[in-house]
Amino acid sequence: MRDATDPAAVSGPAIEVAGLRQRYGSFEAVRGISFEVRRGELFALLGTNGAGKTTTMEVLEGYARASEGTVRVLGLDPVRQRRALRPRVGIMLQEAGFLGDLTVAETVAVWKGMSADAGRPPAEGDVLEVVDLANKARTRVRQLSGGQKRRLDLALAVLSRPEVLFLDEPSTGMDPEARQATWEVIRGLKEKGTTVLLTTHYLEEAERLADRLAIMHEGVIRTYGTVDEVVSTTGDQITFRLPRPAEPPFLHGAAPVIANRQVVYTLAGEAHPAVRTLLAWADGQGLTLERLEVRRGTLEDAFLRVVEDNR
Numbered sequence: 160m161r162d163a164t165d166p167a168a169v170s171g172p173a174i175e176v177a178g179l180r181q182r183y184g185s186f187e188a189v190r191g192i193s194f195e196v197r198r199g200e201l202f203a204l205l206g207t208n209g210a211g212k213t214t215t216m217e218v219l220e221g222y223a224r225a226s227e228g229t230v231r232v233l234g235l236d237p238v239r240q241r242r243a244l245r246p247r248v249g250i251m252l253q254e255a256g257f258l259g260d261l262t263v264a265e266t267v268a269v270w271k272g273m274s275a276d277a278g279r280p281p282a283e284g285d286v287l288e289v290v291d292l293a294n295k296a297r298t299r300v301r302q303l304s305g306g307q308k309r310r311l312d313l314a315l316a317v318l319s320r321p322e323v324l325f326l327d328e329p330s331t332g333m334d335p336e337a338r339q340a341t342w343e344v345i346r347g348l349k350e351k352g353t354t355v356l357l358t359t360h361y362l363e364e365a366e367r368l369a370d371r372l373a374i375m376h377e378g379v380i381r382t383y384g385t386v387d388e389v390v391s392t393t394g395d396q397i398t399f400r401l402p403r404p405a406e407p408p409f410l411h412g413a414a415p416v417i418a419n420r421q422v423v424y425t426l427a428g429e430a431h432p433a434v435r436t437l438l439a440w441a442d443g444q445g446l447t448l449e450r451l452e453v454r455r456g457t458l459e460d461a462f463l464r465v466v467e468d469n470r
């Protein structure tokens with residue numbers, strides 16, 4: 160068993176998950192997942208509703224004991240070594256239990272006190288400035304909007320300058336401007352070396368922030384890698400409009416999907432050879448293809464494919 164003084168606890172991955180299974184009674188919510196998050200990395204856990212993302216986070220945060228498998232955060236067991244780990248970790252839950260009667264400033268003060276009691280000096284400067292809530296310092300927490308509460312959550316999670324930060328859907332309920340500001344905060348933390356594990360339903364959030372990501376579906380990690388690696392599992396798309404009714408050919412195994420003379424091909428890989436074949440066919444037919452476009456697959460395509468392939 161490692162402890163905080165073990166060199167492996169200092170130099171190993173920030174988060175290790177090996178063969179994790181988590182059951183609620185007879186229902187298995189997480190079905191044997193493994194992944195690692197490197198130090199200083201931002202790792203996004205994506206997935207369908209009920210995929211097991213929050214369940215996985217709860218085990219890593221030490222709120223639940225794994226039914227099976229091993230998890231380590233900073234080389235420590237999140238349940239058995241909770242006291243050693245807790246001051247080094249920041250947690251932003253999906254629904255934080257604020258005391259609605261306290262003002263925003265009072266809430267921060269209470270958390271600062273708890274953080275100091277746990278032996279960790281709080282972050283310097285005004286965390287409310289960082290999350291753009293300084294003008295709400297005197298507002299009671301219950302009077303904050305949903306997006307403002309999320310920002311207060313984030314302020315509290317980063318208050319103790321954590322080495323590892325767990326963010327469960329950090330920008331849910333935020334307007335686009337607040338979301339951008341939140342991304343800036345998260346980027347800033349990452350630049351300072353904080354390791355971040357994030358769940359989100361906003362694929363753009365993962366695309367903008369994540370070094371690597373995993374897509375979960377029904378308790379299993381279906382795809383895992385950098386954004387580019389995951390996106391490359393989907394092929395390019397070719398779209399165009401036929402100037403008159405015609406029957407476009409199969410292109411390297413891909414069938415044309417035609418609706419109102421609008422044609423879409425989803426290819427297995429690179430578009431270049433298929434485009435050459437398509438243009439040769441169009442020339443032979445004396446057709447000029449209208450609004451011909453080639454587009455790279457997106458993270459959304461990869462996500463939808465994971466769900467389709469596992470229906």
Ligand SMILES: Nc1ncnc2c1ncn2[C@@H]1O[C@H](COP(=O)(O)OP(=O)(O)OP(=O)(O)O)[C@@H](O)[C@H]1O
Pocket residue numbers: 183186188206207208209210211212213214215
């Ligand atoms: N305390 C519990 N008791 C029983 N089942 C639970 C419990 N918590 C979660 N589940 C079930 O476990 C599965 C995974 O839930 P979890 O909250 O981890 O999913 P998620 O990926 O975070 O979903 P979402 O994206 O919808 O937040 C779901 O089917 C859920 O209904």
